[in-house]
Each structure stands twice: as structure tokens, then as C-alpha cells.
Amino acid sequence: MTVVQRKGVTETEELISLRCVNTIYQRFATGPVMGRWFSGFRERRFLANRCPRCGRTQIPPREICAQCRVRVEEFVEVGPKGEICEIDVYYYASPDPLTGKVRETPYATIYILLDGATAQETFAHRLRREDIDEARKGDRVRPVWAEETQGRFKDLLYFELDR
Amino acid sequence: MKRQKKNRHVGIIGVGQTAFSSHKEHQNQPEMVHEAVRAALEDASLGIEKIDCVVHGNMELFEMQFQPDLWHSLGTGARGKQQYRITTGGTTGATLVCAADNLVASGRYDTVMAIGMEKLQEGHTTGGITNMACPLWHRNLQTGALGSNTAATAMIEEFGADRARRASMHYRIMMDKHAMLNPKAHRRLGLEYEQAEHLMGTSPVLVGELRLIHNCSQSDGACAIIFASEEKARSMSDRPVWVRDHISVHREEAYNIFGKVRPESTMRYAARRIFERNGIKKPLEYFDIFEMYDPSSWWGLDWLREFLLLEGDEHFRLLEAGEFDLDGKLPLNPSGGVIASNPIGATAATRVAEAALQVRGDAGEHQVKKEVKHALASGFGGTRWTVLIMLEKDLDW
Numbered sequence: 001m002t003v004v005q006r007k008g009v010t011e012t013e014e015l016i017s018l019r020c021v022n023t024i025y026q027r028f029a030t031g032p033v034m035g036r037w038f039s040g041f042r043e044r045r046f047l048a049n050r051c052p053r054c055g056r057t058q059i060p061p062r063e064i065c066a067q068c069r070v071r072v073e074e075f076v077e078v079g080p081k082g083e084i085c086e087i088d089v090y091y092y093a094s095p096d097p098l099t100g101k102v103r104e105t106p107y108a109t110i111y112i113l114l115d116g117a118t119a120q121e122t123f124a125h126r127l128r129r130e131d132i133d134e135a136r137k138g139d140r141v142r143p144v145w146a147e148e149t150q151g152r153f154k155d156l157l158y159f160e161l162d163r
Numbered sequence: 164m165k166r167q168k169k170n171r172h173v174g175i176i177g178v179g180q181t182a183f184s185s186h187k188e189h190q191n192q193p194e195m196v197h198e199a200v201r202a203a204l205e206d207a208s209l210g211i212e213k214i215d216c217v218v219h220g221n222m223e224l225f226e227m228q229f230q231p232d233l234w235h236s237l238g239t240g241a242r243g244k245q246q247y248r249i250t251t252g253g254t255t256g257a258t259l260v261c262a263a264d265n266l267v268a269s270g271r272y273d274t275v276m277a278i279g280m281e282k283l284q285e286g287h288t289t290g291g292i293t294n295m296a297c298p299l300w301h302r303n304l305q306t307g308a309l310g311s312n313t314a315a316t317a318m319i320e321e322f323g324a325d326r327a328r329r330a331s332m333h334y335r336i337m338m339d340k341h342a343m344l345n346p347k348a349h350r351r352l353g354l355e356y357e358q359a360e361h362l363m364g365t366s367p368v369l370v371g372e373l374r375l376i377h378n379c380s381q382s383d384g385a386c387a388i389i390f391a392s393e394e395k396a397r398s399m400s401d402r403p404v405w406v407r408d409h410i411s412v413h414r415e416e417a418y419n420i421f422g423k424v425r426p427e428s429t430m431r432y433a434a435r436r437i438f439e440r441n442g443i444k445k446p447l448e449y450f451d452i453f454e455m456y457d458p459s460s461w462w463g464l465d466w467l468r469e470f471l472l473l474e475g476d477e478h479f480r481l482l483e484a485g486e487f488d489l490d491g492k493l494p495l496n497p498s499g500g501v502i503a504s505n506p507i508g509a510t511a512a513t514r515v516a517e518a519a520l521q522v523r524g525d526a527g528e529h530q531v532k533k534e535v536k537h538a539l540a541s542g543f544g545g546t547r548w549t550v551l552i553m554l555e556k557d558l559d560w
Binding site for chain 1: 189289290293294296298299300304305306309312316367368369370371415416418420421422424425426
């Protein structure tokens with residue numbers, strides 16, 4: 001309710017707002033480069049690509065090296081293990097667009113330097129929930145895969161401490 | 164790259180802002196836009212018939228309303244005029260300014276009104292950001308706009324946890340003190356420096372070192388700015404504020420830059436380039452105020468070093484000495500900045516509008532004491548998109 005002035009008369013007016021929920025199903029083409037990345041997932045492999053000019057590995061692979069402006073066609077396998085470079089522990093309950101549900105907190109994103117990757121290129125993924133308290137920068141991690149891998153996001157569940 | 168010369172000079176001749184708040188139940192989107200547009204026209208003493216072109220900006224997926232510029236034309240007055248729409252995330256408001264400046268400088272239009280808006284309460288910002296992330300990979304990881312923990316941990320490593328946490332809280336409370344002087348600011352909490360210790364330990368943690376108190380708000384509001392060619396600006400206004408230059412920088416990598424070798428930040432890159440081509444060797448000495456897009460007190464503090472081309476702990480020492488206060492060497496965000504008010508499509512435009520008001524001396528209670536001749540404003544958005552805009556009182560460069 002709000003109080004409004006109209007021609008010198010004070011009135012109380014109901015403020016009406018509308019509520020709605022949208023659910024949208026989508027389908028995206030991955031293209032040959034990200035397609036290769038996802039097909040690697042079927043075999044539980046991380047396929048980066050290496051810039052022919054500056055030599056950096058790109059993870060996930062990208063069609064070009066944006067710094068050198070050249071097409072990147074050489075694929076190299078990196079990981080599967082790596083080292084934690086940064087940890088973000090989230091307490092803010094955000095929505096997960098893959099499920100539509102609110103993520104359970106806390107959860108952690110780690111920035112991982114996979115074995116064989118060049119020093120500037122980290123790969124971000126989730127850390128196993130049970131490892132959040134213990135994990136530190138510099139710790140080694142390994143991937144945990146779904147029982148059945150199909151070439152999609154959900155094949156890679158999370159990383160866990162490699163002890 | 165060649166010096167990016169303008170065909171002609173461009174002046175800001177009017178600014179208008181709504182108040183920023185968590186909810187605006189009393190008006191719909193076109194009405195909110197109209198409030199800012201009317202304020203800008205009144206500020207410039209112009210009717211809408213004097214505006215040749217309107218540039219509209221917001222993040223449409225935050226309100227989930229397609230072609231918002233069409234609905235909003237009820238409030239912008241764009242009917243029958245040229246209209247363009249800008250949607251560049253957090254940077255939208257700064258890109259609006261760049262676009263309007265370019266449209267006038269090119270000679271295409273003599274007067275252009277840029278209007279940025281967001282009514283974040285009508286959508287779901289974090290849902291929008293998360294659902295809009297790159298569908299091929301990052302959508303599985305994206306968590307809204309909460310990226311500054313990595314900056315916090317880097318500062319803690321470099322300067323020690325105690326000094327870094329205190330400096331971040333000092334920055335936060337300084338911004339609140341500025342916001343308390345700005346009646347349009349959204350969050351005006353009345354914080355005192357004595358509360359720093361308490362807040363550092365009690366404010367809810369969002370991500371790692373980033374607490375709720377450090378972070379920006381989600382606001383509703385709109386900001387309109389009117390640009391004119393030099394000739395029109397001189398005839399329409401007695402105090403035009405000149406847009407000297409702007410630069411826009413971004414990179415495609417967002418998640419993969421936290422390795423053992425880190426690339427130069429887009430902030431430092433943007434600052435180096437724009438200052439070099441304008442012959443500015445010491446930005447800290449040159450500028451009289453800086454309205455920075457500071458999404459959190461961690462990022463704000465960290466980016467001071469980048470934008471002002473400082474080294475080591477210079478930014479910490481300047482902050483600790485009060486040099487970013489309203490009466491300091493370089494007053495920072497006299498408006499209270501983004502931590503106080505963040506209506507996304509309007510946020511970066513508000514930095515420029517507030518900087519222009521400071522140059523004119525019209526900012527009101529949060530006007531800085533000294534004369535403001537040279538002002539700097541920045542914008543920031545996803546994928547480290549950075550914009551820097553230089554404003555001048557005198558057309559003498």
C-alpha cells in the first residue's frame with residue numbers, strides 16, 4: 001500500500017505486482033573444439049589445446065589463442081592430477097543452472113594447475129565437499145568421475161585431495 | 164595503435180539520477196527511467212525535442228524482459244528518434260558513455276542522451292548471471308558476481324592478514340561515510356571506524372574472505388546523461404563537462420588466470436594505455452577525484468594500485484593516511500560508490516554522472532572541497548571488462 005497525492009486529496013492505493021516463474025529448455029552446439037574436450041571426457045581425459053605461437057595450453061580448449069590471434073589445432077592431454085592455486089569457499093547459496101536447485105553450502109571452487117599445463121592456465125572446478133576444511137593452496141588433487149561418462153559437464157563430479 | 168582522435172569535442176550538459184534503493188514498488192520500469200530522464204533534461208534546461216538520439220542500457224536478462232528499450236521508450240522519450248541499446252554486463256553504463264561520446268564525436272548526432280537502468284528486484288541477478296554464463300563450460304561453475312575472494316587472498320599473502328583485512332574494512336567504512344552524504348545512495352548504514360573490528364568478525368561470509376559487509380548492493384535505479392557537440396554544448400550550457408577520452412579493455416579468460424604466472428590486469432592495462440596517450444605520467448597527482456566502479460571493498464582497494472599505476476603498498480598507505488577521503492589527495496567515490504548503490508545498467512553511468520557533478524561543483528553535500536578540474540571514472544563487468552573515462556573542466560588539452 002502506498003499513500004498518493006492526487007489533486008490535493010490524499011488516498012491510499014494498492015500496489016499490485018505480478019509474479020511468474022520461467023523454465024527454459026535449451027540445446028547448444030559445442031563445435032569441433034569443445035566437442036573434442038567433451039569426447040575426451042568419455043575416456044576420462046582432459047584434452048587441452050596448445051597455441052602454436054606462444055605455446056600456452058588452453059583448458060578447456062579454445063578455437064583460437066586470443067592473445068596471438070591464431071587458430072589453435074594441436075591437442076595435448078593434461079592432468080589428470082594437478083595442484084591447487086586458489087580456493088573460493090562459497091557460503092552464499094546460489095542457484096545451480098544445471099539442476100534449477102539452490103546449491104548446498106558450503107561448496108568450493110578450486111583453480112587447479114593440471115600437470116603438463118603452462119603456468120598461467122588454471123582449470124576451475126569443484127572440490128569434494130569433505131575436503132574443504134583441509135585443502136590448502138599447493139595441495140595436490142585428482143579428478144573424480146561419474147560411474148558412466150557420456151561426454152558432458154556432469155561426467156566430471158569434482159576434484160579431491162590426492163593423498 | 165594509433166592515438167584515437169575524436170572528430171570533434173563532446174561535452175556533458177545534463178545529468179539525472181533517481182534515488183537508488185532495494186525496492187521501487189511505486190513505479191514500473193518506464194516510470195523509473197522517466198524520472199532520471201526528466202531530471203537530466205531539467206538539469207540541462209532542455210526539452211526532449213532537443214535530443215537527437217537515445218542510447219539505452221541495461222542487462223535485459225536480469226529483469227528477463229526482451230527489447231526493454233521498446234517498453235522503456237515510454238520513459239526515455241525515444242519515440243521517433245534514433246535509438247541504440249547497450250548490454251555489456253556491469254560495464255553497461257560505461258559502454259553507454261563511450262557509445263554516446265562516439266556518436267556525438269563522429270558528427271552523426273549533435274545531442275545524445277544515454278540512459279542506464281536496472282530494477283534488480285524484478286528479476287534474479289545471481290540467477291541471471293549464473294544462467295547466462297558460457298553454456299559450453301562455465302555455466303556449471305558460475306556463481307553470480309562474487310569474484311573478489313581471489314583478490315583478498317592475494318592481498319593477505321602480500322600484506323599480511325591483519326593489515327589487509329583492516330584496510331578492506333577501512334575502505335568499506337570510508338565508502339559508507341561518503342554514502343551518508345549522498346541522499347541518492349542506497350545503503351547508508353552510518354558505520355564508524357570503531358566498528359571495523361566487530362564487522363570483520365561478524366558479518367556473514369559470502370566467499371572465503373569476502374563478507375556481506377564488503378560487497379556491493381543490488382539496487383533499483385536509473386541514470387541519464389546528455390552529451391552534446393562542442394558547438395551545441397557551448398550554446399546549450401554554461402558549464403559543460405568535457406569528455407577527454409575513454410578506453411575499453413576486456414579479455415576472454417575469466418577462470419583460468421589464477422595460475423603461477425598472472426597476466427597484467429585489465430585495470431592496469433587500461434590505465435597505462437589511456438594515460439600514455441594523454442601524456443599523464445602521475446595519475447595520482449593529475450586527477451582531482453576518482454569515481455571507481457568498486458564491486459567490493461577488496462576489489463576496490465586492489466584496483467586502486469592498478470588504476471593509479473602504484474607499486475607495492477602505496478595504495479594501502481594512501482588509504483591509511485586518509486588520502487582517499489573527501490578532503491584527501493584524491494577523493495575516491497564521494498558518492499559512496501558501487502558498494503553503496505548498484506543498479507547494474509546504471510551503475511557505471513552513475514560513476515560518470517557523479518564525476519561530472521563534481522567537476523561542475525554541483526554534487527551537493529558530498530561535493531569535495533577543492534576545485535575539481537580533472538576527473539576519472541571507471542566501469543567493470545564480467546570477464547574483467549574495464550572501462551576508463553576521463554572528464555575535464557576546461558577544454559585545454
